[in-house]
Amino acid sequence: MNTTAFRIAAALLALCIFLFDILSPLEGAVAVLYVLVVLLAAATGRRGDILAAAAAGLTLTVAAYVDTHGPHLAGAPTLRALVSLAATGIATVLALKNQAATATLAAQARLLNLxxxxxxxxxxxxxxxxxxxxxxxxxxxxxxxxxxxxxxxxxxxxxxxxxxxxxxxxxxxxxxxxxxxxxxxxxxxxxxxxxxxxxxxxxxxxxxxxxxxxxxxxxxxAHAALVHSERRYRRMFDASRIGVVQEDWSAARAALATIDLADGASLSSHLASHPDVVARMRRLTKIIDVNPAFLAMIGAGSSSQFHQTVDDVLCETDQTFGPALAAFARGDSFHEGETEIVRTDGRRVPVIFAITFPTVDDGDGNVLVFVVDITERRQAQDAVLQAQAELAHAARVATLGELTASIAHEVNQPLMAVVTNGEAALRWLRRDQPDLQEVDSAIGRVVSEGRRASEIVKRIRAFLTKTPTRSSALDVAALIEEAAQLVQRELARAEVELRIEVATELPPVIGDRIQLQQVVVNLIVNAGQAMAEHDGRRLLTITASQPSDACVEIALQDTGPGISPQNLERLFDPFFTTKPDGMGMGLAICRTTAEAHGGKLSVESPPGGGATFRLTLPVPQHGAPE
Amino acid sequence: MQHIPTVAIVDDDDGVRSSLTSLIRSLGYKARSYGSAPQFLADRETDDPDCMIADIQMPEMTGDELQAALIAAGRRFPMIFMTAFPTAITRERVMAAGACAFLDKPAEPDTIARHLAAALARGRD
Incomplete structure (x- = not known):
């Protein structure tokens, strides 16, 4: 709009000046006024307009001169025309320069606006x-x-x-x-x-x-929010009653990557059978930071130099680090378990823990472990278990007491009759005139009372060896696992390491779950007790395999002192025991139970220590009714 | 003619009862046997025995209950008790009520004979 207006104004002005120049009788440098035309055109800010105005001014100046004076030099008028041309030229040059500077500034302003x-x-x-x-x-x-x-x-x-x-x-x-x-x-x-x-x-x-x-x-x-959040988490870290340990697992990651697994073997089973590898990983896993709650838990005043790696904290018999490594390698985000940590004074603290493995972005250096001291809970549990054990013992003793009383009554009556009849017979015989009739009937009663006593003993034995009443198909792995869980505490207390190896695809066995479980529990407890006083490694290995189509074998091998040959012969006899407070009924009942299930219970104890109990149970054949 | 003491035997166990009867007769006494306490109490045809040997654990009525019933009825003669379940409480109660002896089953025949002789001697006083 403005551009057009300036152009029209410039054109009109140029026309006016031209007409004035040729028509006016005035003798003067009218053409100098073309400078105004150039300046008007420059107002559009366009280089082309300036040049066009300049060209028009110069052309019209020359045209007017020629029109008036002809193409000849005419002294003063020629000089005036030249001055006008010079003025227009100079104005044009200045206008062009100004236009260039303005264009630069405008470009800069546009840039700043962006x-x-x-x-x-x-x-x-x-x-x-x-x-x-x-x-x-x-x-x-x-x-x-x-x-x-x-x-x-x-x-x-x-x-x-x-x-x-x-x-x-x-x-x-x-x-x-x-x-x-x-x-x-x-x-x-x-x-x-x-x-x-x-x-x-x-x-x-x-x-x-x-x-x-x-x-x-x-x-x-956003920064303020981040700082706030950071402070809040720090406060949680510092004030929480839950122990928090920040650990760096990157070295463990690198070490895990170098493990060369045999065909088909899983990492977890590899770790389970290579405790040395797990022990090395424990030393490789660094502790970065711990919170006050954790320090209190391990009885340390400050982040002590003694706790640099996981190895310094976990107890020697810990069984949870291998599975945690396997979970870490699998890419799990979370892993939890129950173990014991060692205080600075050497005491052990039972704890439950949860490990959060960081996401990929966060890196392996930021593994957080949350630890809760369960000493009190454990003590309460122990007290309950202790009470239960005492109760069970009391109940057993009571049952035995009743049984003994009833056996006493049943057996004592005929015994008394035997002795009394015998004595009477002797007296009839020793009379001055022996009464043989009386002797005869007394001895007859001795014989029948003796028979009666043996019948009673038979009846009691039959009562004690009742056949299983509840039979069901039992998974052998579950049977062992449940039994192991029942006595986990006892094994931990005796510092016995338990290893369970169950062959894959074992067929189920048929029997009474509780009774068979008790057999396994009994054998585990015996093994634990055999190793409790034993120096050296305390390892109980339970294996389950299928030596033939017809049976499944559960073998319990301990690293205890073994059983002497003379004891080995009598081991399963009722009332035979090597324990000071033993009843000598455990193994006898175990064997009876095994036999009642159609199986066997045997033992071997090679010279050099260690005993192996083998519980063999039949596998129901296809087509056989369960 | 010399008085031959009569001994009553009260026991629910046939074997024990018959063997005791034989023993007592071999010792030269007369014997009367009863399979239960009520049976003894119901015998009204004979006089009180010179001594009684009774079991404690019997169905219907126990030996110490029999003792109490006899005392309550004013029938006093020497009594010897035997049991396969000796308990201190029963022993005390029975002895306090005036029993001559409290024997554990199985009891030695010599012991029975000794206590029986002592009881009969006491009964004659």
Missing amino acids: SHDMIFVRDILGQITFWNRAAEETYGWSVAEATGRIADDLLETRYARPRGEIDRVLHETGRWDGTLEHRTKAGEWITVESRWALQHDAQGRVVGVFETNTDVTERKA
Whole structure:
């Protein structure tokens, strides 16, 4: 619009000057006025318009001269025409130069408008002279509203430091940056990162300050939230009653990667059969940080030098680290278990733990282990178990007592009759005249009473060896597992290591779950007791296999002192015992139970220690009724 | 003519009862046997025995209950008790009520003979 108007004005002015030049009788340098045409055209800011105006001015000057004076030199008029041409030329050159400078500035202004940062320029009085688009959008004032206002008044700038100090830095170094707060037109406070630079003119005098501001309100809020969250988690870490251990498992990861697994073997079974590997991993797993609750748990005053790796904390007989490693290698995010840790004074603390393995982003150096001391719970449990055991013992003793009383009564009556009849017979015989009739009947009664006693003994034996009443199909692995769980505590107390190896795809056996479980429990407890007083390794290995189609064998091998040959012969006899407080009924009943199930219970104890009990149970054949 | 003491035997066990009867007769006494306490109490045709040997554990009525019943009825003669379940409480009660002896089963025949002789001697006083 403006461009067109300037063009039309320039064209009309040029026409007027031309007509005036040729028609006016005035003798003067009218053509000098073409300078005005060039300046009008320059107002469009376009290089082409300037050149067109210049060309028109020069052409019309020459045309008017020729029209008036002909193509001849005419002294003074020629001189005037030349001056006019020179004036137009000079004006054109200046206009072109000015146009170029303006174009550069406009391009720069456009560039500044593209920025997301709020950019403005203020002069030495602090009045705004430039205000970019981002400033318009973020602060809310338009260019027109902002221009000429004092920046600090408009934005109500809040400085973190005294303004004088900032000005001093600005004038000494030519720049300043820092964080400020500005208020927008809508009244909101925003936090900005501000960078200032002094602007100089060609003479080096300060003419203003160039200021760019980045809105960091959200970034600041996010950072504040992060700091808050960090503090909150630190507080949880420090104040929690749950022990927290931060561990670095990256070395374990590297070591696990080097394990060369045999075909088909799983990592967990490999670790289970290579305790040395697990022991090395324990030493490789570093403790980075522990919280006060954990320090209290292990009885340490501060993060002591003694607790650098997991090996320093876990008890020697720990069975949980191997499975934890397997879970870690599998990529599980979580693993939990129950174990014992060692206090600085050497005492053991029973704990339950949960390990959270970090996600890939977090790295293996940030494995968190949460640990809860269950000493009290364990003590309570132990007390309950103790009470239960005492109760069971009392019940057994009571049953035995009743049984003994009833046996006593049943057997004592005929015994008394035998003795009394015998004595009577003797007296009848020793009379001066022996009464053989009486002797005969007394001895007859001796015989029948003796028979009666043996019948009673037979009846009692039959009562004690009742055949199983509840038969069901039993999974051998589950049978062993449940039995092992029942006596886990006793084994741990005797520091016996338990290893269970069950062959895959074992067929089920048929029998009374409780009775067979008791046999296995009995054998485990015996093995534990045999090893309890024994120096050296205490390992109980329970294997389940199928030596033939017809049977399944559960073998319990211990590393105890073994059984002497003379004891071996009588081991299963009722009332035979090598224990000071033993009844000598356990193994007798175990064998009876095995036989009642159609199986066998045998023992071998090779010289050099260790006993192996073998419980063999028949496998129901296909088609056979269960 | 010399008085031959009569001994009553009260026991529910046939074997014990018949063997005791034989023993007592071999010792030169007369014997009367009863399979239960009520049976003894019901025998009204004979006089009180010179001594009684009774079992404690019997169905219907126990030996110490029999003792109490006899005392209550004013029938006093020497009594010897035997049991396969000797308990201190029963022993005390029976002895306090005036029994001559409290023997564990199986009892030695010599012991029985000795206590019987002592009881009969006491009964004659």
